[in-house]
Amino acid sequence: MNTIKTKNILPESVNTPSRFRNPIGKYLVKRNSRCAACGLCAELCPYGVHIKPEGYSRPLPPRSHLCIGTACAGNDFYCVKRCPNQALSVNLNPTLQALGDYRWTPEMLIGHWHMAETGELPRVDLEYSLGSSGGGFDKMRFRIPDAADYLDINDEDIDTSLNLNRRGDGRPQKVLSLPCYGGGMSFGSTALPVIVGRARAATRLNTMTCTGEGGYPPEFLPYAEHVVTQVATGLFGVREETIQNAPVVEFKYAQGAKPGLGGHLLGDKVTPEVAAIRETVVGSSLFSPFPFHSVYSVEDHKKHVDWIKEINPRALVSIKVSTPSDADMVAVGSYYAGAHIIHFDGSYGGTGAAPDIAKKNIAMPIEYAIPRIHRFLKEEGIRDQVCLMASGGIRNAMDAAKAIALGADGVVIGTADLVALDCIRCGKCESGRGCARGIASTDPELGYMINEEYAEQRIVNMYLAWRKQWCQLLRQYGLRSMKELVGRSDLLVNMDYLDEAERSKYPEAPKNKLVI
């Protein structure tokens, strides 16, 4: 069996703490005035919650986000029990009440911040693979594995690569080291250091990121082999040279967060730099048309694909569409038009700005689209010749694995990259100065709260942690390669389709009642 040794390809994780001085954790450790600064807690805690630097008279404030919480009570190093002055307490962090939502629960956010900081899976009892949405991926579990299937091999011996060109048409074989790449995020919707940081991370991870509809800033050039150029309906910043730069060109017909509508960039975010690259007017809202006004049929669509192929003879072509009821027919049409990658963006996908009515109500969630497209392409006998990518509400490593088991070859990730950069999903990215946390902002001050190195390493760390989860999963089922997981829906169960007795064998998703 062909396996790819990834040991030398994947980068190392480097501890990269949050940009903010008070990181948020599941537990809150408090030290009260009874503390005599004896330093015992700092000596005891193996997780680095308590620190008393040499020469300091008092310990630093507890680093609560590293605390494993009440699960520590049984340990002989449990600080609360050992403190001679009973000065320490550990409680659930009340902040969690105001954090997260049904899809990205507080624990999922905290879990991903931890991965982005350390490159490791969290030690704290966090449910970071299941949300509280009550449907879709949150209802699916991987079947309880048979112990006899377990494959005792190292992570380095497990192949997580993804081949983007399966057409055998003489164009390059583009192989990524991970079964995922970064979704389109434009300069304008997101800060420049963020998107350049993503490109740097993609280069180190041997995967890709995408320009989105905001043009191709020159800062991308050093990483050009890992940057997809998006050609969207507004054609902002699309030029011959930006097509020629790209190993993959993506036609964005539609986006999951606003299917059937064009891109939105509200006027406040159109700064002089953004306007220059998009060749438009400062402060003017940019609503892209829907769809391409030059495409009225599959034949017109093929003309587009041919045009790109002519301009860049080495480019692979990706078609990004949303998930209408006839998604399967769209997939077949795109294949016959010459696409290498068919990318479906489901209706609960991320966005920099979209009407709320569109986010929730238009087109089907990706969980429903993947199996029907996979099945239809198989029936048409062309499944092995296309790379089927899924996105839209794929939040974590297990969602990605479930999407692959349902039939996708790989997934496209957007929101999780931003969560790695300390996004809390407050949803205020769309207007004014944009994101208060400096991620989805082009404000001269906020847009530079992040530097490229930080963005790069946090994203690299998160994907390294995801890869650990994937390797763990594949080993359990005796699989050596992520490709073997594609379409293995027999490894999945859905809680709503199980008898009560069967259901009780699987972990329940958190049932938080949230105020959204």
Add this chain to the structure above:
Amino acid sequence: MPKKYHIETKAAPPRFLAVGKFSTVEFREDCAGSCRQCVKKKCVYNVYKDSYQHVITMDEPEFLYICQSCFRCVQECTKGIFSPVINPEYTLMGDEYWQPEIINQTWFQAHTGRIPVSGAGYRGLFSGAGFDAMWTDMSEIVRPTRDGIHGREYISTSIELSRKPMRLIFDKEGNLPVSLPEIVEIPLPVILQPPAFGVLSQKELLAMAGAAQKLHTLMLIDAKDYSSSFTGFDGTMVPRLDAANYKEYVDIICKSRMVEMVDSSGIEREFATLRGFKPGLLISVGLPLDASAASRALELTGTGVDVLHFYAEDNGRETGSSNPRTLRDMIREIHRKLVDGKVRPTVNLLFSGGIAMAEHMAKAVICGADGVVVDIPMLIALECRLCGRCKRGESCPVDIGDIYVAWGVQRIVNLIGAWHNQLLEVMGACGIREVRRLRGEVGRALFLEDLERESFAPIFGQRKVPCG
């Protein structure tokens, strides 16, 4: 070219500070006081500065209503003295169905007239009951009417309220022997009616009537509430009458375009008398959305009725049932019954109760309604918090009975204007140019049950937990 329908919106700020979702608790005793890096001064949204202004003018208690919960103060304070919380007042608004989020978004729309737009993906539950268990479809690349946001001026949202004959019959000379009913159109699939609670003064009714007039739609009103104040709104008002009392209101009937009769046995026998008072009068029959609604609809269709208006509970559920079905399923049942009876085109169906958001309007039409009747959202547009105090005879926290009528008109117009724009968004995505073509067009929708059956059943087998 005929004039396009356009709803003029204009900012109408709230009279009271809106109840915000987030607040921040400070443990001030832990404040260093002299760190000189106070995060309060750096707040991107100026929450602390504005809050301070409120305190010094003694306007409101010190709550950080406009906090957007970006957590920067929480995470950057050198002493970590801030803790974010959900404003308890926010959670107390509304109920299980009319959730705080709906109320908050309705206020925003009534204030600005704009569509709610936000960043990041959808944040809610995967699906739910009724309208939350369906998605509208979209056209990708190969369908004709695909104008998106730029083609909105070509999308028609007008519906007819007048009954239609199934076919034209001519006499031997080729003339129509009967006169056809006049075609009456409204420019959007919405009419208004005052809710059953919260109307504390005639000012509110006048604001609602004024908005209906400005929107070129209609407003239902109980005949007993139809006072001389509504002179000037005659073409807009639709008096609600019953078989026992309608003869007392002949003067009102004569100046109305349409009346609504409360359903009762043999109500159709009164239609001739009504049209005797005013020839060409449009007649609606109001009936409960209960188990017999579909069969009663079939009985009434063809009796000369123009509109059937079904009343659901305020939470969008069937009335008079211990296991009430949702508006989604009830509309589909009634529509289907009339389609099977081959009479659907002859009558118009309106539904009220639980129409809370713009998406409900679009989805109700897809399920088979011609239009919807909006009630409680108008009250929310006038700043109602659905606290329920008025139902208990207590005072209204926002003095809703004391509004300026012109302000109230603008708030309601703004809300419906934003809803209309959202309907255009959905129709643009659907690739449908006329809302009349959207009626009953379930091929432009995806239903949870169908998706589960088609996508999941081949993988997971038989579903053990019912959908919704």
